[in-house]
Amino acid sequence: MRRTQEERRQESESRLLAAAVKLIAEKGANGFTLAEVGHEAGYSRSLPGHYFETKEALLARVVEHITQQSLAAIVDPDVEPGIESMRARWTRSLSAEGHDSYRTRALYALFLGAMFDSELAKIMARYNRATVARLAESLREAIDRGEIRADADVEAEAQALLLFRRGSALIHFTDPDLDLVSILDKHMTEVRDRLKP
Template sequence: MAIEDTARRTQQQRRDTAERALVRAAADLVVESGLPSVTLAEVGRRAGYSRGIVTHHFGSKQALIESLVRASQVGFVPGLGTREPGLDRLLDLLEGYLRAVAGIGSLSRAFLVLWAQSVASTELGPVFRERDTLFRADLAGDVEAGQAAGDVRPDVDPEIVAAIVLAELRGLALQYLVAPDSIDTTAAGAALREHWRGSLVAR
């Protein structure tokens, strides 16, 4: 049984390694040439695998792109996943998100490129609506937890705050992607933190 368990773990490790390589290859292609350049054959070639392996792991280009979008958001701001919801977590997210933007790799760059393209794409629209809905819910949850703790003004609308914060974070990230020298992301994160602290803190 131990040998079988080891074999299964090794097989799963190989599968995980292949999937990470394929997703990263797709991200590189998106950053370099946009979504049209992403074909199963080219992703396989770029990652050092065959087209058949890409199909085996993901089934379709759509599924591959959706995996890329979801993978790019995992752990983007380190440490937040273990934090209790509330005002402090929200403020740390604001600053941490923009600090992370300065060091983003191809996965996160691809996410931003695809997010911008999702406005006019029937392929991308559903997955980005899903991701944005989850992000807004997370942000609103921090505001609601802050209100329950008495740290956040009771008269603010958590969903409105969440929508504005999402727009600010993604908008600043896109600006940085287009022209990195135009934005000091550390200073922008600190300014955003202080702005929302002043706007949300219960007096």
């Protein structure tokens, strides 16, 4: 069965994005060119320019792509709102980081790359704010279910949880032997105890 032009276009874009995630994870946001993304994906060196025009636009698209994948994991009907579910997901992702998770490595390379690129900083700030909004929503659902006390400051709690998660990953990439899973676990227990009704 012949694929439509739109299907081929989507597959090419998807392969180019996967190649970009791999290059960012291996070399940082500033360590490669658009042409290398084409080469890495097995296409011509000029194709990424046709799809994304500039490297800035490619990086923005990569962040959007990572965001969609994270959201897809969260809207999974098996994922419960609240702190216990967050603990399970974060423990799982911390265990995987440093092994083979190009996506998470790329994400932190983008955060750090944002230090030297104000346009990228705007993109990453939006990503952080979207993540806080998602965490706050999960905490609000947990209040509705009676798992968290109703007067909890969900925005502030969500923001603090994000800081903790970002710090864990940053340290994990420099010191993968440290037992961050148990530190994260202990912290989540404290937050849960503090917020219980």
